[in-house]
Amino acid sequence: MAKNTNSTSYEFYKQKNKEEMKYQLITFALMIIFTLVSFGMVIAEYNPMFTIPVIILLACVQVGFQLYYFMHMSHKGHGLPALFLYSGVFVALLTVLAMVTIVWW
């Protein structure tokens, strides 16, 4: 009896995992595309003032994909991991901001 419910739930989750895996593949494809776009823009030598914000944005989106899909942060039970990661990102941004603005010659 117990075994039976186990195997039904196993099949259920297996199916669910499979569906999720599809999203992972789409994510991966998008990541590769973003990478191609970034490299392409640099090789095409557009105006750096335009290119730099765009490639940084693409990097951030790509990292979001990694976190939410590859590292499963979109699943439930990831509230605290997200809170701590974003706190880390906050301190990280302050650090980088300081280093590019108030370290001078």
Place this chain on the structure above:
Amino acid sequence: MSSDQLQRLKPGQSPHEPEKATLEGKNKFLGFWFFLGGETVLFASLFGTYLALNGPESNTSGPGPAELFGLELVFIMTVILLTSSLTSVYAIYHMKNLDFGKMQLWLGITVALGLTFLGLEIYEFYEYVMHEDHTFTSDAFGSAFYALVGFHGGHVLFGLLWIVTLMVRNSKRGLNLYNAPKFYIASLYWHFIDVVWVFIFTVVYLMGKLGG
């Protein structure tokens, strides 16, 4: 609780999230995410240092970023590392289905890709040092470059040693509630390495090529 943790898990059994089925697993999961939050600041400090020291003033000898970097190699390395991130997703996918054999297979592919990446990075550094006069001690730009990219490379190396250790250690006894969290957090670590690399190829190589 303790010794049944070592019981082999096979397809068709529950639980569907073996990495979080025990208190130890939950603790490892949470603790490792917190650690990654700290690692974010660690790499931010290195990125900040690099950004402060990648200008022409810091580049007192040897070529600057724009002349130095070749994009072909970096692109290949990026694709390899991104792919290795996907293969480790596959490994965890099979772990959740309690299919140990396939998990090991995909982890094996991940390690192979990681090794290739590391090999290419060593080749890149070798070229810079031997033919470009761009070394750790040549100027502040060199120091900052090797510190940032080298720290990432060190993380890759550590991740490879870690995953291989886990694979070899558990090759005979399969997946259980004791080692599932270990595999899971090793894969989290591997993804994080990829996250850092996304910023490295963008900020160091692409922006370096643009001269900004």
Place this chain on the structure above:
Amino acid sequence: MSTATAQKKGFGATLWDYLTTVDHKKIAILYLVAGGIFFLAGGLEAMLIRIQLAVPDNDFVSAGLYNQLITMHGTTMIFLAAMPLIFALMNIAVPLQIGARDVAFPFLNSLGFWLFFFGGVLLNVSWFTGGAPDAGWTAYAPLSTTSPGHGVDYYVMGLQISGAGTLIGGINFLVTIVNMRAPGMTYMRMPLFTWTAFVTSVLILFAFPALTVGLFLMMFDRMFGANFFDPQMGGNHVIWEHLFWIFGHPEVYILVLPIFGLFSDIISTFSKKRLFGYSAMVFAVVLIGFLGFMVWAHHMFTTGLGPVANSIFAIATMAIAVPTGIKIFNWIFTMWGGSIRMTTPMLWTVAFIPSFTLGGFGGVMLAAAAADYQYHDTYFVVAHFHYVIVGGVVFGVFAGLHYWWPKFFGTMLSEKLGKLAFWPFFIGFHLTFFIQHFLGLMGMPRRYWKFLPNQDLDLGNLVSTIGAFLMAIGAVIFLINVIVTSVKGEKVSGDPWDGRTLEWSIPSPPPFYNFTQTPLVRGLDPLWIEKRQGNGKMTPAEPLGDIHMPNNSFIPFVMSLGLFIAGFGFIYQVDDKNWLIVGIAGMLITLGSMFVRSVKDDLGYHIHKEDLEKGAGSE
């Protein structure tokens, strides 16, 4: 594990037990002993500094030795005394306060201690190998990168190793507080000490990596020929200042926040009142933690960041006075109308409030960037940070040790000696540091080896030195108290203070598994609720059952020893590349122990229900 064998242990067995322990209460004792010894070393250094400055134009110590003394005094007190003593208090109290049997990662807890310990020992070895670090505890480049000898190398390696230990300890407490709370212990029912331990651990998690990177860069510059801080090679030493203070400012909140929580618990216990404004207190702690990351550049006002940056950081700094003010008022309101018992912990607490507030006033004055040009690097700054660190952290550690001594050792420190230690320390503290504000305003720069006569600095410095001696007398009386108490060895009950929180619901000292049955928490101050509404005992949340406990391990010791050895290798490879072998060997020991830890199953063991009923382990 039975009682009989535990009591008949010889010295060797006890030593081995402590070297391998993963029990948070024993690790707390290790932190206490190691931190206490470093505190004495740092205190001795302080006394030598004050003797040198007692009279003008003194030659008690040489200029070089004086630089080493001030550097080691600061470094030791912050990293090797205050941090471990706070970790001692957190280790003894946090798991007990949340109703947990142990921390989330007992192995890492032990590793954190041994890393700290070996890092501290490595730093102090420098005294015997040709001179301690002498570039100030902030080790600003280029002074630190050009300092001759190996002193600063020891600073870099020692702090790197002990910093890793602190980071590990921080993560451990975070997960413990999130995952190990007893049923019913919601976040908003946690004692304030646990809350502050949580926020402090968050700050450790995000602040220490910046120090790690800073120290790595310094290590690369000094030992491996890198150029991060060398302007001639394109480097920039402002980077060190930023990295150091991005860590360094949160660090002062790391030190003081747990003390805030501790004082909140003490005030509530000895006023027999629920803490006034509990949720405002929690909010204030979180807010201080948040703001604590946005103020670091107020240490660098005179570096030349420009008026915009200076203004932003000045305002952010002043903003911290708001949540701190909330706390001060809530402490006073908690005492107001309470039935106050002036025990030793309470005495230190009551003394803390005005002392720390004075330090806070000095802080707001320093936060005014324009005025800071006048105060910067004078004794005004020295007075300010000693007011907050001694008046906050040291008072707090004394209060906490008196308060939780029963949970550490099962005995009570003498109240009479406790109060006798308090008065000379308290008076001496104000004598030493209050007058330094004025010395600073009169222009006496900090870190100077000597001052000249007849510049109106003579009397102030003499008073300051006399105060320092009074503080030393207080500390010695406290030590006598410790010795007398342990010689007497009178055991006390589990609840000698008529406490309100969970740690007082179990025996003193607690059995190694803490709670025979996990308690059910029904509200804030859970034990007090049971005392008022129930039978004075916690209701168990589970039937009596087997208890799972972690195994002891020697690996943390070996892992840390490996880094200790590697430290010497990296320091001396500057002179002779053969030392790299030692460095690599040390790293291999550490990596090897990590490997062993990874491949060896460590499942722990069970204490069986039948043994629990017989009272196993409850000594």
